[in-house]
Amino acid sequence: MTTNRCSPFTTIGTVVGATALIVSSVGAIGHTGSRTAAASVSTSSYTSVGPVRLADTRGDGVGAVRLDDTTIRVVVAGTDTIPDDATAAALTITAVSPTGDGYITAYPAGTVRPEASNLNFRAGEVRANGALTRLGDDGAIDIFTSAATDILVDVSGAFRPTADSDSGRFVPVEPRRVVDTRGSTAPGVDSSIDVTRDALGVPSTATAVAVNLTAVDSVDPGFFTLWPGDRDRSETSVLNVDAAGQTRAAFAIVPLGADGSGISAYTSNGAHLLMDVVGHFTGTADAISDVGLFVPRDPDRILDTREAGWALTPRTLTSVEAIAPDALALVANWTTVDASGPSFLTAVPDPGPPRTGEAPVVSTVNGDIGIAVANLAITPVGPFGISAYSYAGEHALVDVAGYFTGAGGTASLQLRAPAEPLPGNLPRPDRTPRPPVAQIADAAVRLEPALSLPNLTGMEWSVLAGSYYAITQEGRVHRIPVDLSGSDIVLDLTPEVSPLQPFSERGLLGITFDPVDGRMFLHFTDLGNDSHIVSFALVDGVPDPGSRRSVLFLQQPGLGHQGGGMQFDRAGNLHLSFGDGGGSRGRDAQDDSVLHGSIVRIVPDRDGDGYAIPPDNPFVGDPARRDELWATGLRNPWQFSIDPASGDIWIADVGEDQAEEVNVVPRGASGLNFGWYWFEGTRDRGLAGVPTDVYLVPPVFEYGRDRGVSVIGGHVYHGTAIPQLSGAYVFGDMSGPLFAFGADGATELGVRGSGVITGFVETPERELLMLTLRNGLFRLLPG
Numbered sequence: 001m002t003t004n005r006c007s008p009f010t011t012i013g014t015v016v017g018a019t020a021l022i023v024s025s026v027g028a029i030g031h032t033g034s035r036t037a038a039a040s041v042s043t044s045s046y047t048s049v050g051p052v053r054l055a056d057t058r059g060d061g062v063g064a065v066r067l068d069d070t071t072i073r074v075v076v077a078g079t080d081t082i083p084d085d086a087t088a089a090a091l092t093i094t095a096v097s098p099t100g101d102g103y104i105t106a107y108p109a110g111t112v113r114p115e116a117s118n119l120n121f122r123a124g125e126v127r128a129n130g131a132l133t134r135l136g137d138d139g140a141i142d143i144f145t146s147a148a149t150d151i152l153v154d155v156s157g158a159f160r161p162t163a164d165s166d167s168g169r170f171v172p173v174e175p176r177r178v179v180d181t182r183g184s185t186a187p188g189v190d191s192s193i194d195v196t197r198d199a200l201g202v203p204s205t206a207t208a209v210a211v212n213l214t215a216v217d218s219v220d221p222g223f224f225t226l227w228p229g230d231r232d233r234s235e236t237s238v239l240n241v242d243a244a245g246q247t248r249a250a251f252a253i254v255p256l257g258a259d260g261s262g263i264s265a266y267t268s269n270g271a272h273l274l275m276d277v278v279g280h281f282t283g284t285a286d287a288i289s290d291v292g293l294f295v296p297r298d299p300d301r302i303l304d305t306r307e308a309g310w311a312l313t314p315r316t317l318t319s320v321e322a323i324a325p326d327a328l329a330l331v332a333n334w335t336t337v338d339a340s341g342p343s344f345l346t347a348v349p350d351p352g353p354p355r356t357g358e359a360p361v362v363s364t365v366n367g368d369i370g371i372a373v374a375n376l377a378i379t380p381v382g383p384f385g386i387s388a389y390s391y392a393g394e395h396a397l398v399d400v401a402g403y404f405t406g407a408g409g410t411a412s413l414q415l416r417a418p419a420e421p422l423p424g425n426l427p428r429p430d431r432t433p434r435p436p437v438a439q440i441a442d443a444a445v446r447l448e449p450a451l452s453l454p455n456l457t458g459m460e461w462s463v464l465a466g467s468y469y470a471i472t473q474e475g476r477v478h479r480i481p482v483d484l485s486g487s488d489i490v491l492d493l494t495p496e497v498s499p500l501q502p503f504s505e506r507g508l509l510g511i512t513f514d515p516v517d518g519r520m521f522l523h524f525t526d527l528g529n530d531s532h533i534v535s536f537a538l539v540d541g542v543p544d545p546g547s548r549r550s551v552l553f554l555q556q557p558g559l560g561h562q563g564g565g566m567q568f569d570r571a572g573n574l575h576l577s578f579g580d581g582g583g584s585r586g587r588d589a590q591d592d593s594v595l596h597g598s599i600v601r602i603v604p605d606r607d608g609d610g611y612a613i614p615p616d617n618p619f620v621g622d623p624a625r626r627d628e629l630w631a632t633g634l635r636n637p638w639q640f641s642i643d644p645a646s647g648d649i650w651i652a653d654v655g656e657d658q659a660e661e662v663n664v665v666p667r668g669a670s671g672l673n674f675g676w677y678w679f680e681g682t683r684d685r686g687l688a689g690v691p692t693d694v695y696l697v698p699p700v701f702e703y704g705r706d707r708g709v710s711v712i713g714g715h716v717y718h719g720t721a722i723p724q725l726s727g728a729y730v731f732g733d734m735s736g737p738l739f740a741f742g743a744d745g746a747t748e749l750g751v752r753g754s755g756v757i758t759g760f761v762e763t764p765e766r767e768l769l770m771l772t773l774r775n776g777l778f779r780l781l782p783g
Helices: 437-441
Strands: 044-056 071-075 088-096 102-108 119-121 126-134 140-145 150-161 170-180 191-195 208-216 222-228 239-241 248-255 263-267 272-281 294-304 316-319 327-337 343-349 365-367 372-380 386-390 395-405 445-451 456-462 467-472 476-480 488-492 508-513 520-525 531-536 549-554 566-568 574-578 598-604 629-632 639-642 649-653 659-665 701-704 711-716 729-733 737-742 745-752 757-762 768-772 777-782
Touching: 044 071, 044 088, 044 222, 044 248, 044 294, 088 102, 088 119, 088 140, 088 248, 102 126, 102 294, 119 126, 119 372, 126 294, 126 327, 126 372, 126 395, 140 150, 150 248, 170 191, 170 327, 170 372, 208 222, 208 239, 208 263, 208 372, 222 248, 239 248, 248 365, 248 372, 263 272, 272 372, 294 327, 327 343, 327 365, 327 386, 343 372, 365 372, 372 395, 386 395, 437 737, 437 745, 445 745, 456 757, 456 768, 467 508, 476 508, 508 566, 508 574, 531 574, 549 574, 549 598, 566 639, 574 639, 629 659, 639 711, 649 711, 649 729, 659 711, 659 729, 701 737, 701 745, 711 757, 729 757
Parallel strands: 126 248, 456 508
Antiparallel strands: 044 150, 071 140, 088 126, 088 150, 102 119, 102 140, 126 239, 170 272, 191 263, 208 248, 208 272, 222 239, 222 263, 294 395, 316 386, 327 372, 327 395, 343 365, 343 386, 445 777, 456 467, 467 476, 476 488, 508 520, 520 531, 531 549, 566 574, 574 598, 598 629, 639 649, 649 659, 659 701, 711 729, 729 737, 737 745, 757 768, 768 777
16 A cells, blocks of 8 residues: 556467457456356365476476467476375466456366456566465366466465364464565665564464565566575566556465575565565464365355446445355455556455444555456455455455365355445446557547637537537627527626636636536636536526526635536536635645535535535535535646546646646546645645645646646547547647547647637537637537
8 A cells, every 4th residue: 555646379388369358458357158166175274385386388388288279277286396185276377478458267177267367467568466276177277368478377385185284274364564665765676675474473383474465666577576585586476567667466375484484575676565464374383273274166256346336435444245154264366447546455354334444554456547456365254254445446356266264164155245236335337448549549630610709618518408508708608509500699697707808717617507407507706706606597598597596606715726617417416626726826725624626516406596415425524524525636627527428527637837637536436636736747746744644646647838738628539420539538738739548548639729729518419529719619520
């Protein structure tokens, strides 16, 4: 946990372009094939092995036999020092340089591939994860890959059948962090550190330790190895990084030094290291018992929140109802998908309601936007099973590989996922996949003048009236037909709106329509420069002055950074954007007792003035924070949009003098702090007092003043005229450039606007129009 920002195979192991199932980055967690019933297995105890490398498919390849274009078999039992009667093994499986995004599933040889996965990877990377896997036919495992990749398999222990034992029984501990180099100098390149038994907190009788190793802020591509402290470093690895700045974690069971020493950790690239201990395995000097023996199971997916229709709530402990009343600890692979931002997920014993308390100080898996990340965990079972804590909010997949027996050694396990979403859990997102930048770059786009109307600051389509309504900065509302052939003024608020001045950020700034009753909502600053949200009923397409309602008033501390965006979600909640107001030099954006520098979420009163607070707003009931807040830490979110396909909120936040940024609040996520005042984009402003107990979410995209001066928010493109942009977030800069953000970054489109870009609007056909301050309205068309 960190705070702030900061081939398939031809002959054995040869990577070729053989036919394989290639899946999307989210679909990679799924599978094809049917579920197989778990074989009858007995309790077993752990025996240390190596660690040694069993298989490596690179080059000529060793240790693996190809079964078909997508699957290899690796014999484990009887290999090297592994006992012939081993029923399961502690492994590290590594994917090396895959040709596409995909996943790996390891399962008992000779069984049907299960609905589960051990490892998720993206094209070109090196990714590793631990696995405790039951052995099948001939003491072997089968390994399936959905995309062409080389595979490494390392073993650090085996499990042998027994009814009771002195050695090899698992003893769980409350997870504790025993190594964290971030407060000191990071280990150097090609260096090792020794971790004693005392530091690990394990007794002198222990034979192995179960740890979660995390590399933070990697320097270069490299790998990490763990091995017994009394031996030379083995030619194995437990964790890999393939670029600078990465944070990755992997679980491993590591034999302890037989001479009383602990373990050693090697890094090839000098990243900071975190090590969390979750338990140890007993030795021959310990008492004989049937508690802590391993019962392996065929991999079984007990939970996929995507299919269940909910996701983990940010900064909340959520029960996954993995009930194992007679088990000591659960062995499962946890996969995080669709995180709301850089996040961590921690699996913990479920204490039962009300599931409150401080955030865990350790982590199980580290996730991020747009990627699927997996990690193995051994989690003690609490009175109510297992819970998961998510920092930023994300989907979770839980694949069970077995459990350790509890008191009485009962070899039974009951597992179930919630039949209905639990209170406070999030709805399932349904995102349109974003296209890669290479596809976006192929888009030919041109701008065609559509209507000459000066001082445009906003425009929306009214389903009720069958017309567009455009607003101008000085305070007028214009009705425009669908063919954009002209405009008529239908409302004039100029007597009460801030007067039009050069370079002013004040005036009539936002417009939207209530999906419930069709009322028009307007966002403007008055003659005293304070902000108002008002609404009007439409009568024959014209706002009725007698129907006016005052929804919200906000006193502004300065003359700039008023924000001005507004949009309803499908549930009828009104979202508003307010800048920091300019009067506090940005500090108000970090003051949750005010609404400045934020996205606000309210429910307007549909019978009169005022509004109500949605009960699921993140700070409801906190006396130190405004109930209206939905997201904070913004400087001047001049325009934002809610993607109707996914519910994600895309925010364009105007910078001060270093960076323009695009931020995302994924559907259901709330309470995110985007860091302004302390950070401009990802740039630390060097100010004192940066909080250490709040994660400041970085932007998904930023650019410097060499590319523009003021970011202008747009929309996720769902039209058909320019198919290369489908699913991309299209936006611009006031000075002219247009951008599209895709799956792997953003690129400029081959066209520039003119006349000071102020916004974008969707047509009923989901195409885009561009608004300007001086040159009116433009259509975005295929070139």
